[in-house]
Amino acid sequence: MRIQVRRTGGFAGIERYAEVDTSDRPDAAEWHALAEQAVAAGRGTPPVGVPDGFSYQITVDGKTVYCSDPRLTDEQRKLISRVLKEGA
Amino acid sequence: MTTHGGFEPVFCTIVPPHVLDRLAQAEDPALAGPARRTLQRDAFERTQRRLTTVIGASAVAAVADGKPQRTIHDARHGTDLPGHKVRGEGDKPGKDATVNRAYAGLGATFELFLQAYRRDSIDGSGLPLNATVHYDRDYNNAFWNGEQMVFGDGDGEIFLDFTIPIDVIGHELAHGVTQYTANLTYFGQPGALNESLSDVFGALIKQYTLGQTAAEADWLIGAGLLAPRVTGVALRSMKEPGTAYDDDVLGKDPQPATMDDFVRTGRDNGGVHINSGIPNHAFYLAATALGGHAWERAGQVWYDVLTGGELRQDAMFADFATLTVKAARERFGDGEELDAVSKGWEQVGVRTL
Numbered sequence: 480m481r482i483q484v485r486r487t488g489g490f491a492g493i494e495r496y497a498e499v500d501t502s503d504r505p506d507a508a509e510w511h512a513l514a515e516q517a518v519a520a521g522r523g524t525p526p527v528g529v530p531d532g533f534s535y536q537i538t539v540d541g542k543t544v545y546c547s548d549p550r551l552t553d554e555q556r557k558l559i560s561r562v563l564k565e566g567a
Numbered sequence: 568m569t570t571h572g573g574f575e576p577v578f579c580t581i582v583p584p585h586v587l588d589r590l591a592q593a594e595d596p597a598l599a600g601p602a603r604r605t606l607q608r609d610a611f612e613r614t615q616r617r618l619t620t621v622i623g624a625s626a627v628a629a630v631a632d633g634k635p636q637r638t639i640h641d642a643r644h645g646t647d648l649p650g651h652k653v654r655g656e657g658d659k660p661g662k663d664a665t666v667n668r669a670y671a672g673l674g675a676t677f678e679l680f681l682q683a684y685r686r687d688s689i690d691g692s693g694l695p696l697n698a699t700v701h702y703d704r705d706y707n708n709a710f711w712n713g714e715q716m717v718f719g720d721g722d723g724e725i726f727l728d729f730t731i732p733i734d735v736i737g738h739e740l741a742h743g744v745t746q747y748t749a750n751l752t753y754f755g756q757p758g759a760l761n762e763s764l765s766d767v768f769g770a771l772i773k774q775y776t777l778g779q780t781a782a783e784a785d786w787l788i789g790a791g792l793l794a795p796r797v798t799g800v801a802l803r804s805m806k807e808p809g810t811a812y813d814d815d816v817l818g819k820d821p822q823p824a825t826m827d828d829f830v831r832t833g834r835d836n837g838g839v840h841i842n843s844g845i846p847n848h849a850f851y852l853a854a855t856a857l858g859g860h861a862w863e864r865a866g867q868v869w870y871d872v873l874t875g876g877e878l879r880q881d882a883m884f885a886d887f888a889t890l891t892v893k894a895a896r897e898r899f900g901d902g903e904e905l906d907a908v909s910k911g912w913e914q915v916g917v918r919t920l
Contacts, residue, residue, distance in 0.1 A: 485834070489708045490735065491726070491789070491802050492840025493817060525833055527754050530742040530761065531710035534836055547836075548710075 480507070482514050483538040484562040488547075490531045497563050513561075514539045516554040521546050535559055633687060635677035636695040639666050642702045642717075649715060650699045665700045665730050669718065672736030672772075673698060679737075679768070679775045680744070683862045684870050689743035691874075696740070700730060709735055711742035724794055725817065731791045732801075737772030738788065741765040749878040756883045758839035763846035767869055770805060771862040781854045781861040787811065805851040808844030824848045826884075826916030845915050846884060853911035857904060864904050868895045888912040888919045 483498040501507040517537055521544025528534050528547030535546050537558065546555050635656065641663070642650035653666050660667045673696045680686040688694040697715040706719025709729040716739040718729040729735055742765050745751055751761040766788050774784045788811075789802035799812020799820070808822035822844030823829055829845065832838045854865035871894040872878055878890055895908040912919050 487834035488836060488840065490710065490729070490738070490840075491707070492821075492835055494834065525754075525836065527752065527758075528836060529710060529712055530746075530753055530765070531708065531739070532712075533708070534834065536834065 480511055480514060481538075481540055482510065482558070482562055483536075484559050485536040485538075486533050486559070486563065487536070488528065488532065488534040495563060499562050510561075513554055513558050517552070517558040518542060518544050520552040520555060526550070632693070633681055635674055635688065636693065637670055637673045637677075638695065638697050639669050639673075640697065640699040641666065642699050644701055644704045644720075646703050648699055648702075648712070648717065649697055650701075663700075665718075665720070665728055668728075668730040668733075669698045669700050669716075669736065672730065672733050673716075673740065675733060675776045676737045676740045676768075676772050679772045679862060683771075683775065683866065684874075686744075686870075686874075689740055690747040694743075694747075698736075709739055711739045711746075713746065716740065721792070721794070725797060727792055727794055729792065732773075732789050733776055734766075734769035734773040734788055734790075735792065736769075738765040738769035741768040744768070745873065748874045749872075749882070750880050751878070751882065752880050753836055753839060755837035755839075756842070757881050758836050759842040760846055760882060760884065760887050762839045762843035763850070764869065764873055766803060766805060766843060766847050767850050767866070771866050774860070775862055780859055781865075782858060784861065786851055793817075803840075803844065803847070805844075805847040808848050822847075824915065845917065846887065849888070849911040849915045849917065851911075852914050853907045856907040856910065864899065865907070867898060868904065868908055871898060884917045885919065888917045892919045 480501045481498060482501065484496070486495045499510065501510040504510065518539050521537060523544065525534060525545040526547045532548035535551070535555070537544050537546070537555070551559070637656050638652060639654040640650035641653045642648070653663070654661060654670055660670070677688060677696065680688070688696065698718065699715060700718045702717050702719050704720070705722035707722055707726045709716065709718045716736070721727045721729060742761070745761055745764055751757040753761055769788060770784065770786060786806040787801035787804055790800060792802060793799050793812065797812065797817060798814040799817065801811045803820070803822060804811045808824040809820050811820040813819045821830065821841050823842065824844055825848070826845060830838045830841045832841070835841060850865060850869060854861035857864050868891050872887065872890045875890070875894065878887065891908050891912070892905065895905045899905065909919060
């Protein structure tokens with residue numbers, strides 16, 4: 480499974496992007512469950528966020544959903560932080 | 568395997584994960600608990616804001632005596648808002664420079680709106696001004712949550728303390744003014760106008776505080792916010808959009824100065840921090856053509872449009888520009904103000920009717 484996260488917006492309006500390929504990972508099952516939950520709770524179009532809050536685009540195996548701070552589900556936040564951290 | 572930044576060589580590896588990301592990592596219920604409470608509170612706040620939009624703001628029982636009512640809170644590197652109260656109105660400065668900067672910045676913003684535009688606080692009715700500093704750890708952002716300002720300390724690698732530039736403090740408070748007035752939708756062109764108005768009044772607060780004329784001002788947003796290792800002078804330039812930074816890690820300032828370079832994107836709420844460069848530059852052109860203190864004439868025209876009741880929530884650049892021309896004529900007649908405002912928009916490629 481290929482998981483891509485792009486964060487945009489924020490006061491600086493500067494992007495951050497990272498991706499994870501779970502195919503060789505021992506914890507792939509955990510990633511898959513998290514990604515599926517995060518995508519299920521996402522929206523098909525970018526929601527309007529609070530001024531200067533971050534916006535996110537999550538793509539899992541080609542399917543893209545959107546979410547914005549501070550209205551993220553626990554799973555979305557967990558996935559976003561893990562992917563961006565892994566990519567950092 | 569993990570790859571990073573493969574698609575966007577210009578934009579990659581910059582800001583470390585912020586608070587919600589961090590909380591998401593927390594297996595510790597002591598950390599996850601406050602996060603959930605914050606989200607619940609946020610949902611409540613959003614509901615209240617929607618009600619305010621629909622039924623109008625209730626009369627705020629505040630003393631409209633022309634004095635700010637500031638309270639600074641310290642999140643102590645946590646994420647629960649508002650955090651611990653560390654300085655109230657009239658309290659003497661403490662040892663924490665961040666707290667003192669936030670307090671002074673709120674005061675400066677209050678002063679500009681009161682002295683220049685006779686506006687009593689952000690809602691026009693003496694609304695208490697609340698800010699939280701030291702939000703989370705290494706938090707590279709500042710935002711307006713609908714009720715208060717929140718400032719991170721920055722990670723020290725890319726960003727420094729977000730209370731350092733007074734225009735950043737003014738920017739966040741101006742989002743509050745916009746919320747209570749035109750309430751521009753935070754997406755696409757109306758969103759870029761929302762962002763631009765915050766940059767305009769943020770810049771004016773800095774100029775007012777320093778007593779600068781339009782010619783003396785640097786017209787930068789976030790000067791002093793970038794860490795020393797970053798190649799750049801600020802986050803945005805109203806004078807020369809697109810030139811604020813050009814850095815190996817940060818990438819290049821993506822702001823356009825004119826409609827020819829308008830960026831169509833779904834990211835960043837439809838490019839609100841990108842295309843704001845166009846109305847930002849129009850304001851700069853009008854203000855510098857007029858000279859003197861920018862808050863007195865160009866700023867007055869922009870303020871008149873923001874608060875005049877004719878600016879729709881879904882206004883496009885051309886709608887806003889047309890209203891500034893009308894406001895310039897109504898306030899100053901057929902003089903140099905009208906000419907400067909009209910030419911400012913013409914130079915950035917926005918048509919006025």
